[in-house]
Amino acid sequence: MLSMKEKELIEGALRDDERCQRALFDRYAPLLMGVCQRYCRTQAEAEDVLQDTFVRLFAKLPKYGFQGSFAGWARRLCVNVALKTYQRKRFSMEQTGLDNTPERGGAPTAYADLGEQELLQLIQALPDGYRIVFNLYAIEGYSHKEIGERLGIQEASSRSQLLKARKVLQQQIAHRQRIAI
Amino acid sequence: MSELDQLFRDGLGNRKPEVPADLWKKIKANKATIPEGEALDQLFATTLANRQAAVPRGMWARIVAARRPAALRRYAAVALLFLFALAGGSYLVYDSLTAAATQGGRATQVQTDGTAAIVPPASPTQDRAILSDTADLRATSGTTATASAPVQSFTSPSTEESVNSVPPRSDFRPQQLATVAISTLPPEPLLLAPLLLTLGPINATPEGGFRASGRQRFQGELVLGAAYAHQRFGLQAEGSQAQRELREVSEFPEVSYQLSARLRYRLGGAWRLVTGLTYTELRNQFEYESMLQGNDRLLRSNNRLRLLEVPLLASYELPGRRLRVGINAGPLLHYTAGVSGHYLDPASARPRELATAEQYRRQLGLGWTTSLTTTYPIGKQRSLELLVEPFFKQYTGSFTAPDAALSEHYWMGGLQVGLRKQLR
Numbered sequence: 202m203l204s205m206k207e208k209e210l211i212e213g214a215l216r217d218d219e220r221c222q223r224a225l226f227d228r229y230a231p232l233l234m235g236v237c238q239r240y241c242r243t244q245a246e247a248e249d250v251l252q253d254t255f256v257r258l259f260a261k262l263p264k265y266g267f268q269g270s271f272a273g274w275a276r277r278l279c280v281n282v283a284l285k286t287y288q289r290k291r292f293s294m295e296q297t298g299l300d301n302t303p304e305r306g307g308a309p310t311a312y313a314d315l316g317e318q319e320l321l322q323l324i325q326a327l328p329d330g331y332r333i334v335f336n337l338y339a340i341e342g343y344s345h346k347e348i349g350e351r352l353g354i355q356e357a358s359s360r361s362q363l364l365k366a367r368k369v370l371q372q373q374i375a376h377r378q379r380i381a382i
Numbered sequence: 383m384s385e386l387d388q389l390f391r392d393g394l395g396n397r398k399p400e401v402p403a404d405l406w407k408k409i410k411a412n413k414a415t416i417p418e419g420e421a422l423d424q425l426f427a428t429t430l431a432n433r434q435a436a437v438p439r440g441m442w443a444r445i446v447a448a449r450r451p452a453a454l455r456r457y458a459a460v461a462l463l464f465l466f467a468l469a470g471g472s473y474l475v476y477d478s479l480t481a482a483a484t485q486g487g488r489a490t491q492v493q494t495d496g497t498a499a500i501v502p503p504a505s506p507t508q509d510r511a512i513l514s515d516t517a518d519l520r521a522t523s524g525t526t527a528t529a530s531a532p533v534q535s536f537t538s539p540s541t542e543e544s545v546n547s548v549p550p551r552s553d554f555r556p557q558q559l560a561t562v563a564i565s566t567l568p569p570e571p572l573l574l575a576p577l578l579l580t581l582g583p584i585n586a587t588p589e590g591g592f593r594a595s596g597r598q599r600f601q602g603e604l605v606l607g608a609a610y611a612h613q614r615f616g617l618q619a620e621g622s623q624a625q626r627e628l629r630e631v632s633e634f635p636e637v638s639y640q641l642s643a644r645l646r647y648r649l650g651g652a653w654r655l656v657t658g659l660t661y662t663e664l665r666n667q668f669e670y671e672s673m674l675q676g677n678d679r680l681l682r683s684n685n686r687l688r689l690l691e692v693p694l695l696a697s698y699e700l701p702g703r704r705l706r707v708g709i710n711a712g713p714l715l716h717y718t719a720g721v722s723g724h725y726l727d728p729a730s731a732r733p734r735e736l737a738t739a740e741q742y743r744r745q746l747g748l749g750w751t752t753s754l755t756t757t758y759p760i761g762k763q764r765s766l767e768l769l770v771e772p773f774f775k776q777y778t779g780s781f782t783a784p785d786a787a788l789s790e791h792y793w794m795g796g797l798q799v800g801l802r803k804q805l806r
Contacts, residue, residue: 231434255445320429339423340431374416
């Protein structure tokens with residue numbers, strides 16, 4: 202259920218009222234930036250995706266229709282933009298594998314001390330395919346079937362990517378922990 | 383036990399050294415097994431699903447800037463639609479005129495001194511015969527006809543035979559005959575019709591002959607247009623990259639415009655020479671965020687570059703009936719008459735004024751322009767023509783002085799409309 206204030210802001214943004222658009226941006230940009238950072242490897246990429254998300258959000262606002270949570274709608278839009286960005290880069294799931302795993306980095310941290318920033322770094326260090334499938338399945342809650350449809354891959358490929366992503370994450374956590382202790 | 387042993391036993395035997403504060407934590411962490419499968423997913427999901435991150439400064443300005451081209455695309459789409467509509471309309475008009483001319487060829491009534499003379503339905507051979515009749519009449523009138531030579535050169539031998547077989551129609555006045563001849567041309571021998579029209583206006587002299595009009599070579603035009611002016615910065619001094627980046631994100635094109643008074647001189651054939659005076663205003667919107675009473679506020683103002691231009695264009699007019707299309711191209715001389723507005727400079731906390739920064743040169747420059755003019759006559763006399771003209775122009779040099787940090791270049795594309803008047 203939308204709060205009255207939020208509904209007024211969306212209606213204002215639909216009328217091209219720049220103050221309302223700015224207010225919507227101020228309200229949802231931090232949340233969407235968090236989403237962008239999970240899907241992108243670098244801060245610069247995340248900023249580009251956030252920019253594209255808001256450009257598309259204001260363009261598609263008439264289609265929102267006040268159905269469901271605005272935050273959820275904006276978040277789905279943001280995920281779509283992030284996926285399209287990687288598809289534009291000719292992202293290919295088959296080209297990713299354990300061999301492409303980047304060098305383990307980050308400060309040594311015990312598992313119990315892993316915070317937001319450390320977990321984000323672990324996700325960002327994953328190869329593109331692993332990162333996207335892990336985000337979609339583990340954090341957004343999509344099924345393998347939905348992921349397959351969105352990315353144009355087989356369900357089995359999605360499962361395989363997820364298992365490999367988990368394995369890499371475990372290895373990374375264990376590695377950091379060994380260094381810390 | 384020696385005294386030495388006793389010394390150490392007393393000194394260190396019951397010593398309780400300090401234990402590192404995080405030792406137990408480390409032991410616990412080492413003992414904890416790293417989660418697997420769904421538990422690992424859960425660890426990431428609970429921590430990161432609703433995580434809010436810091437939004438970089440200036441992101442809103444980037445979004446506003448990125449949304450702006452959509453408006454320009456709308457303008458371009460409207461202009462394109464307008465051109466399509468114009469082209470479609472002109473096709474329909476041309477089509478209907480051609481159809482009317484074909485029908486008129488079957489039964490045309492010509493008023494002669496208040497009485498009606500009916501021209502019989504004409505076949506292509508007879509049409510040419512009528513044209514040749516006009517040539518005969520001209521020959522009998524004894525005047526020189528500039529228009530007659532090309533007409534005769536396109537007359538085939540079979541036509542000449544038919545000319546001999548058709549009796550002279552001396553009761554027709556030359557102007558009426560010309561009207562009949564041109565209007566009764568069937569659409570097939572279009573090779574002939576455009577040639578006739580490119581000869582320029584054919585005037586009937588009081589003596590009854592024809593000649594190409596020696597007067598009426600000048601036409602005046604008044605044109606007003608809106609355009610998109612594309613601004614591009616180049617680096618002229620070392621370390622000016624930051625200034626270029628600042629200006630690129632703070633200045634955005636607005637609708638620019640130009641007003642022209644032009645003179646058009648008819649050369650031989652389809653060629654024309656066009657010159658005149660154009661006032662052009664290149665406009666950009668300047669935006670920056672300023673901290674006012676603790677809040678960021680987006681401030682906007684307009685930047686303007688005012689130019690006076692003298693174009694010298696060669697124009698080639700394609701044949702047509704009422705609707706005519708001309709292609710123009712040529713150089714232009716421009717003078718920067720003034721500049722106003724603001725710009726951001728990394729060395730200054732406040733925006734600087736363009737006019738006082740003495741970055742812009744006030745001198746002559748060169749450019750080139752090209753355009754496509756479509757005209758349609760209006761009014762009974764047809765001395766006035768409506769004019770629609772998409773145009774493009776580029777200023778070759780920079781608008782800034784050589785010692786300025788950045789060079790500033792422009793090209794411009796737009797659409798202008800206006801009126802053309804025959805001058806006597």
